[in-house]
Amino acid sequence: MSKKAENAANFLDRKTFSRNIEEFVFKHRMSYMDTIIHLCEVQGLEVEDIKKYLTVPILDNLEAEARQLNFLPKLNTLDVL
Numbered sequence: 001m002s003k004k005a006e007n008a009a010n011f012l013d014r015k016t017f018s019r020n021i022e023e024f025v026f027k028h029r030m031s032y033m034d035t036i037i038h039l040c041e042v043q044g045l046e047v048e049d050i051k052k053y054l055t056v057p058i059l060d061n062l063e064a065e066a067r068q069l070n071f072l073p074k075l076n077t078l079d080v081l
Helices: 003-011 014-028 032-043 047-053 056-068
Strands: none
Touching: 014 032, 014 047, 014 056, 032 047, 032 056
16 A cells, blocks of 8 residues: 555545644644644645645634635725614
């Protein structure tokens, strides 16, 4: 079995990989972006290939981080007093 196949077998599905991301974020107090990049490097995966393994809550957290870092445009908000 190739190394990539072994690494893929470690998380097999969206639920397991996403759980690994969540645990790593809370345990090491890292951002979601940094955590995903780190886990991809450790497991020898391409960042572009893991989109299908990310759940909606993780994608939402990534989007929020990107907006906070000005990687994405800010959303219009209403100021409520």
